[in-house]
Every structure is written in structure tokens, then in C-alpha cells.
Amino acid sequence: MHLWLFLRQIFRDMRSQKLRTLLTIFGIVWGTTAVILLLAFGQGLYRSQVKAMHGLGEYIVIMWGGKTAKTFQGLPKGRRIGLREEDTELLRSQIKQIAYISPERTRWNAAVSYGKKVFVVQVVGTNPEFALLRSIVADRGGRFINHLDMENKERAIFLGNDLKEDLFGEEEAIGKIVLVDRVPFTIVGVLKEKPQDSSYSGRDENKGFIPYTTCASMYPAKYLNNMVFKAESPHLTEYVKKRVYEVLGKKYKFDPEDDEALSMWDTSEMEAFFNAFFGGFQLFLGILGALTLIVGGIGVSNIMNVVVEERTREIGIKMALGAKKRFVLLQFIFETLVITFIGGGIGFIISYGIIQVFPVFKAEEYVGTPEISVMVAVAVTCLLGLIGLFSGFFPARRAANLNPVEALRP
Amino acid sequence: MIRMKSIWRVYDTGKVKVEALRNIDLFIQPNEFISIMGPSGSGKSTLMNIIGCLDVPTGGNYALEGKEVSKLHPNQLAEIRNRKMGFVFQNFNLLNYASVYENVELPLIFAGLSFRKRRKRVEEMLDRVGLVERRNHLPSELSGGEMQRIAIARALVNNPSIILADEPTGNLDSVTGKEIINIFEELWSQGNTVVMITHDPEISSRTKRIIKLKDGMIENDEKNHHNHQ
Numbered sequence: 127m128h129l130w131l132f133l134r135q136i137f138r139d140m141r142s143q144k145l146r147t148l149l150t151i152f153g154i155v156w157g158t159t160a161v162i163l164l165l166a167f168g169q170g171l172y173r174s175q176v177k178a179m180h181g182l183g184e185y186i187v188i189m190w191g192g193k194t195a196k197t198f199q200g201l202p203k204g205r206r207i208g209l210r211e212e213d214t215e216l217l218r219s220q221i222k223q224i225a226y227i228s229p230e231r232t233r234w235n236a237a238v239s240y241g242k243k244v245f246v247v248q249v250v251g252t253n254p255e256f257a258l259l260r261s262i263v264a265d266r267g268g269r270f271i272n273h274l275d276m277e278n279k280e281r282a283i284f285l286g287n288d289l290k291e292d293l294f295g296e297e298e299a300i301g302k303i304v305l306v307d308r309v310p311f312t313i314v315g316v317l318k319e320k321p322q323d324s325s326y327s328g329r330d331e332n333k334g335f336i337p338y339t340t341c342a343s344m345y346p347a348k349y350l351n352n353m354v355f356k357a358e359s360p361h362l363t364e365y366v367k368k369r370v371y372e373v374l375g376k377k378y379k380f381d382p383e384d385d386e387a388l389s390m391w392d393t394s395e396m397e398a399f400f401n402a403f404f405g406g407f408q409l410f411l412g413i414l415g416a417l418t419l420i421v422g423g424i425g426v427s428n429i430m431n432v433v434v435e436e437r438t439r440e441i442g443i444k445m446a447l448g449a450k451k452r453f454v455l456l457q458f459i460f461e462t463l464v465i466t467f468i469g470g471g472i473g474f475i476i477s478y479g480i481i482q483v484f485p486v487f488k489a490e491e492y493v494g495t496p497e498i499s500v501m502v503a504v505a506v507t508c509l510l511g512l513i514g515l516f517s518g519f520f521p522a523r524r525a526a527n528l529n530p531v532e533a534l535r536p
Numbered sequence: 537m538i539r540m541k542s543i544w545r546v547y548d549t550g551k552v553k554v555e556a557l558r559n560i561d562l563f564i565q566p567n568e569f570i571s572i573m574g575p576s577g578s579g580k581s582t583l584m585n586i587i588g589c590l591d592v593p594t595g596g597n598y599a600l601e602g603k604e605v606s607k608l609h610p611n612q613l614a615e616i617r618n619r620k621m622g623f624v625f626q627n628f629n630l631l632n633y634a635s636v637y638e639n640v641e642l643p644l645i646f647a648g649l650s651f652r653k654r655r656k657r658v659e660e661m662l663d664r665v666g667l668v669e670r671r672n673h674l675p676s677e678l679s680g681g682e683m684q685r686i687a688i689a690r691a692l693v694n695n696p697s698i699i700l701a702d703e704p705t706g707n708l709d710s711v712t713g714k715e716i717i718n719i720f721e722e723l724w725s726q727g728n729t730v731v732m733i734t735h736d737p738e739i740s741s742r743t744k745r746i747i748k749l750k751d752g753m754i755e756n757d758e759k760n761h762h763n764h765q
Binding site for chain 1: 633634643
């Protein structure tokens, strides 16, 4: 194959037909840019949504007590099942596949004050594992509740970042004392801002967190509000949930098959749905972009037909000198691929530029940060190759099937 | 070398059938110098195309070097054109975007020769037609005579059995035309077979055999007795 001669001819043609080349390539540039941007923004949106979803926690199960719906061992249905603090340790000891588990006891209208500022917020009593379950990270210089706080029933509080902002503004909060229902608490940490798009009792940024033990002394109550747990790996979640029904069913005497006895929110189910939804969404965007690119490909195919027409004589000369069909076919397919990939390359550069400039518009909060992933790049390259092949094939075949005598005729 | 028997070439245009060649019998020996003459429409170019394997007859047999070629696949015909035929056209038919060197190189590319072998052959051919120094020029930068010499170099580059020339001097002035005929004559004297279409009796008088066509048939085929070297 004599690529250099092919390339020279292609570029000579492009130079002599500037406007036509420009318009042809523009179709591919437009299509490529459309595909890449759609997929890149789709990907960015997906990432930002996943991140926000994980603000609540990754693959966690939130569990509340419920009401039995089945009779069991002579007991009637309709009995209330309440979760107790000691159930946390029971489940931990009975089910080895639980990675983390934490009780949650909420004081709904606690008055938290600093100086003259008073805010009525939720104060949550929980254990150190809660931070791991609920994607809670302490901002610089602080920490979440630890085991010593638990053992000593310390009056230590971890503040949501909004609550800290309300109470202290820009002022440093760690080490300061706030009053919780008039009881002094030392601030040990402040929540590092996190995206959180779902919740079951308000957002963490507006809450205060104290050791469960302290909470139990201050606000004695028989039952927990809820528990949060997580299996060692996402695929064990279903098994752990089933075991929780069995263990608690045994203790509280309800049928382990009685779904109503406990109420569970499995966020991995939400995640599975979410992934399926976004998979479909990405596919839709990809098809949309691909259709645009195909329109560009049709344009290239049309132009290649004209090019074959124009070069009929040249094809005749080559055939007279001994060029086989294959040679002519490859020449035109190669030319189409060159045009397609030049357009594709420019499209890539433009898309990359747009994505780089995008942060200037400060819209990440709504649509995420678009990104060209390796998968997108590979998919678009393959698509370009396919479109190049398809749009080049028919004109090339026409050229290869020319009768040399006809082609040579002036 | 060439043995044609009862060759017919009929163009079926749908409404009418045009008989371009009618029952042609033709034998060509190695190292002949032949001119084909005849009025336009007499079938000269059609005969030339069939000899050159650019076209296939609709009837009859054509054996080239003992091998029947009238029923071959287009790719096999392409191979024969590449290895055994050297074409020289009236309007030169050079690729205008390619340099002199690349034009001459083209048949060698189709033959699949290595870069080094190609370079050697092209240099030899350019030397033979006296245009080595023009190797990097484009055809548009050459005179008509030079373009035809390049076309001859291209036709010879694969050492063909037959050189087929269709009015090779038709677009040249008489002085340049004579130079070109001198080259063909020289090729013949070196042992090549040359078949040439021409209108010009002065040119045909330089060849050793003159075939006259009329209405698709051979009207006259005789040795040129006026020509004595």
C-alpha cells in the first residue's frame, strides 16, 4: 500500500475543494462533539448524583421497628416491635457479616445555644461507627464521637456544618462549649460539607451528634428511633437483612417471614435502581449523539460519491496500469477514514475545550463535572471507525467496480 | 504471442446493438512493430482495449502467450495489464498530483515490489527516456513531449511483453511526435513488441506491419514494404 501517495492526493483534494471539505468535516466534527459532550455530561451527572446519594451512606440499611402482620406462636398480629440499644450488640454478635452497626436515638427539639444564639434542632445519640456508615467526615482539626466519649458518657458534641455556621459564623468552634437543653457540651468536631440528596430525618448538616450513652442518660427512653447497619460487602446485604429478621424474630417472637415486623430501607436497592436508570439514560444520550454522527457520516458518503465521480479517469488510469479492485476499494475507504478521523479529532479537541472551560459557568452543583472517560473515548473512536467504513464502503465499491474502458473515456 | 480467433465485440445499448468488432482474426509475433489504422468508429480502440486486456471480447478466443485470457476474472486481467502490457495514451494520462517519479513508480506499486527495487527500476527508466533530472517535477511542469516520454517510461517500467500506444503523437507537434516515434522504433529494435494506433500515414510508414480496420473488420493487413531499415 502506498499511503503517502494516498495522503498527498487526499490533502491536495482538500485544498482544491476547501469549502466542500470544510462542510464535510464539519458534519463529523459536529456529530463527534455532540456524542462526546452528551456522554461526558451524562457521566458527570451520574457521578455527582452517586456522590450525593452516598452522602447518606454507601450500601447501608436503615432499620426501624414495625408492627407484626402475622400471628406467631399464639401471639396476635398487630404487635409493635421496638428496637432497643442492646439489640445492636445482639445483632453484631449473632451476625458475623455485619461490618458496622450503630443505634440512633434522636431528640427532636433540643435547644442548642451559644452565647445569645439559640437554635432548636435534632440531637442524635449514636456510636462512633455511625460516621463510617453515614459518610460523616470531620472537618480539619475535629473528630467524631469516639469510644472514650461513649465509655465516660462524655458531654461531647459533633456539629453539622450548617448548625456550626448558625451558631459561630466564621469563628472557630472546636473546643468551645455549647448548651444542649442547658447542659454544657464541648464541641469535638464539625461535619465537613458533603452532598446529601436523601435523608430519613433531615440533613446531617443541621444536626448535633452526641455519644449514645450520654444521650440515654439525658433523655431516658425504652426504644431507639432506628438502627443503621452495613454488610461486609454489598452482595451480603440481602443475607444480613434476612438474618436480622431471624435474630430479632427469635428475641421478640415474630415470624422471620413477617416483613412488617421491621421496616428497612436498603440504600443498595436504590443504588441498583439508580444505576439501571442512569445506564439507560447514558444509552439514550449515546444513541442521540450517534444519530447526529451518522448524519455527518451520510454527508461524508455523499461527498465520497462525488469524489469517485471526479476521479473516474484517475481510477481508469490506475486500473490500466494494473490496480486491482482491492486497491481502488482500499484507497477510497482509507480516504473516508482519514476525513472521518480528522473531523473526529477536531470534535475531540472542541469537546475537551468545552469541558475544560465548563467550570467557569459554576453549574457543577446542578449537572456535575463533565468528564471524558476512557470508555467514552474508546466508544466514540470505534463509532467513528464504523461510520467511516460504512460511509466509505459504498462509494469505494462503486469505484472498484468501474469498467476501465469506460473510466478512461475522456 | 497473440492469437485472436473470431473476435467479436458487441455493445448492447438496450435499443441497438453496436458491433464494434466483427470476426477478427489476428496473430502477432514477438518483436513486431505494428500500426493499426482506420477511420474513427472502425474499431481501432476497441481492438486495442481487447489486446491490452482492458476489455474482454463478447465472442471468440484470445490467447496471450498461449494462455486464454478472454474469460479471466477482472483481478487476473489487472495482473496481466500490470505485468505484460505497457499503455501509452494520446493524452498521456499521467496523475497530475503525483511527481514524475511517482507516476513511473505506480505500476511497480501494483506489482508489489519493495521500495528499493522500485527506486532502482524507476531510476533506470527515467534515465532511459532522459528525464532523470525531472524526477521531482509535476506533470504540469513538463512539455507535451516530456509528458509522453514519462508515459513511455511508465509503460516500460514492468518490462511488459507488448507496448500498446493509442495515437501517442496525436497531441504533439510534428517534431516532438517524430522524437516519440524514434523512441518506439528504438524499443522495437531492442526486441520489444509495439502496437500503435495512428491516423498519420507518415508514422505508420515507419512501422513494419500495417493493419487497416473498417467497420469493425480487418480490411487490410500487410507487411510494410516501403519500410526498409
